[in-house]
Amino acid sequence: MTKEEIADHFRSLQDTITKTIENTDDFAKFKEDNWARKEGGGGRSRVLVNGRIIEKGGVNFSAVFGTLPDKIKKKLAVNSDDFFATGVSLIMHPENPHVPIVHMNVRYFELNDGTYWFGGGIDLTPIYIDKKEAANFHQALQVICDKYNPDFYTKFKVWADDYFYLRHRNETRGIGGIFFDHLNESENLSKDELFNFVIEMGQLFAPLYSEIMKKKANNPYSEQEKDWQLHRRGRYVEFNLLQDKGTRFGIDTNGRTEPILVSMPPEVKWTYQYEIESNSPEANTLNQLKKGTDWLQYI
Amino acid sequence: MTKEEIADHFRSLQDTITKTIENTDDFAKFKEDNWARKEGGGGRSRVLVNGRIIEKGGVNFSAVFGTLPDKIKKKLAVNSDDFFATGVSLIMHPENPHVPIVHMNVRYFELNDGTYWFGGGIDLTPIYIDKKEAANFHQALQVICDKYNPDFYTKFKVWADDYFYLRHRNETRGIGGIFFDHLNESENLSKDELFNFVIEMGQLFAPLYSEIMKKKANNPYSEQEKDWQLHRRGRYVEFNLLQDKGTRFGIDTNGRTEPILVSMPPEVKWTYQYEIESNSPEANTLNQLKKGTDWLQYI
Incomplete structure (x- = not known):
């Protein structure tokens, strides 16, 4: 599977996702912005604002290439200069505090020396934790993980707990999900199999989140609940910009x-x-923002 | 001058500042929070919320000591393990979009091998740039700088332009001010003189900003102006968390x-x-958020 093929599949994934979310929101449409990157490559950003359910949502596709800045070479501990990176990254900020914020990301990275890896993750950030919803979310992820490696779910769930953790707040961002990076042939899976795992997770997102949107978007909410949401969004900002x-x-x-x-x-x-x-x-939710919770127990 | 004496002066500076701002705001009072740091030292945070003019303002004093985390040792390129750091740091978010956001900071850092340095800065972030106000602000800073070194103002003004610059937005944060770091005996000023420079800048803040508060706080403003302020505050968040x-x-x-x-x-x-x-x-302000402006020309 070539990098171009991977990028094509990711581009299609963006199409599927924006179509499903548009259908579920049933009001606003994504606005597309095609852009080129001076140093190589470009992307397609799609943003939906003021929908019936989604107040602001972005689904970005990009495929960029060029020379790695020294700062990043150092961080990644690689020597190669030329990179290719493609991915889909999304975030949804619903208007109703009973609908959780969600983030999903799939990505592929390749260096000119032949090294490559896949990465990705998906995590749910409820403003009010619903244990059953959390369990369903984790179970759906487990099913996909188990198809590729019986250890993946546990490993990647712990990784998400660690990654989506606000150290300065001693809080997880939400109920977590899965997170993985640097997946390559060392996993005893072929490149095609790794790709399939990643794309399956990507394809899971839209139906899974649509289900939650449909179920919760008409829930009434109070001013206090909205206020709590606005403050929890602050944590989201802190995580994204600090970490x-x-x-x-x-x-x-x-x-x-x-974008x-x-x-x-x-x-x-x-x-x-x-x-x-x-x-x-609110206190009940805050008390549950801890690492190591086995959400599957609430099935 | 010992580190304890410097800390004492900084603590008094916090008193002077909060008193002056309270007098000018003439409505709300700062709420104090004394805290201890597990690893050594502590601080005194003072926060004012929902004042007549200041919607949210914080003036923090701290004097902390302990062992430097490796990450920071590396960043500072020092070998000493034990540090002492004291400073006053403040930020004011006024309610009225015609009153600029302001930030000021004075700090002293000492290592157990005897090395020390002073740092600090002050910068003004108008939502709508007022050239005359910007000129007065810079002139006041220039007067203090000139007392210690005829090169300080130019050097520290450029430093502020560079430091308070949002690279990902290609914008300065506001009209700048001065910024300096690692000031020590290499400046051909004694420790006492460096301290005097720093404390003078600290003492300048409250009367200078009070003047602006008084002048602008009663200006009427439109919904659009408030909306622009809320968006410009987003840039402030981006700067503080990213940079x-x-x-x-x-x-x-x-x-x-x-805090x-x-x-x-x-x-x-x-x-x-x-x-x-x-x-x-709004466009006029945005167009002026550039490095290298000689604000003194508008006196």
Whole structure:
């Protein structure tokens, strides 16, 4: 499987996803922006704003190539200069605080010395944790993981717990999901098999999240619940700007700022020492933002 | 001058500043939070919310010591393990879009091998640039700089232009100010003189900013102007979380998150490809967010 073929499949994945989300939202349409990168390659950003369910959502496809900046070569501990990177990255910020924020990303990276790897991840960030929803989400991921390697789910679930962790807050971002990086032939899977795993996870996203959208989008919510959402979105901003590697990579490789930062929520609040009542649904959610939870127990 | 004396002066500086801002705001009071750092030292955070003029403002004093994390030792290119750091750091987010956001910081750093340095900076971030106001601000800084070294103002003004620059946006954060770091005996000034320079800049802040608050806080503003402010605050968030060294240092040294992130504005908006009309006051401000402007010409 060539890098061009992988990029083509990722481009199609973007199509499938935006179509499904549009159908479910049933109001707004994604606005497309094609862009070229001066140093090589380009991408197709699709952004939906003020939908019936999605207040702001972005699904970005890109396939870029060029010379690796020294800073990144050092970070990746590689010597090759020329890279090719393609991926689909998405984030959805729903209007209703009962619909969780979601992020998904699939990516492929290749160097001119022949090394390559796949990476990706998907994680759900509920404003109010629904254990059953969390269990369903994790179970769907487990099913796909198990098809390729019985260890994948556990390994990648722990990786997500570690990756989507706000150290300065001692909180997980949400209920996690799976995260993986640097997957290559060392996994005893062929390149095609690794690709299939990654693309299956990518294809899972839209039906899985659409289901959640349909179920929760009409739930009534209070001002207090909206306020809690705006504050939780602040955590999302903190994670993406302080820690997220994809955001950093984009910024450091002179990527397009607007599509990269489409991950920023439409409206956010920060209150110093924001107070929530003990035993409230907000406190209940906060108490569950911990690593190591076995969500599958709530099936 | 010992590190304890410097810390004492910085603590008094915090008192002077919060008192002056309270007098000018004439409505809300700073709320104090004393905290201790597990690894050594502590601080005094003062936060004002929902004032008449200041929607959210924080003035932090801290004096911390301990062992330098390897990550920071590497960044600073030092070998000493034990550090002492003290400083005052502040940020003001006014409610009225005609009152600029402001940031000021003075700091002193010492290692157990005897090396020390002072750092600091002050910069103004107007939502709508007022050339005369920018000129007054820079002139006040120039006057202080000139007392210590005729090259300081130019050097530190350029440093601020470079430091307070959002690379991914190709924008300066605002109209700049001065920024300096690693000031020590190599400047041909004694430790006392360097301290005097730093503390003078610190003392300049409150009367200078109070003047601006008084002048602008009663200006009427439109919904559109408020909306522009909420979006410009987004840039402030991006700078502080992606680039600001003080924020990083705090987060990396296991500092207290709430006082560090009091710099986050109370309410923020991000709109994908936010559009502003050409030749509008918003466009006019955006066009002036460039390095190298000689603001003194507008005196």
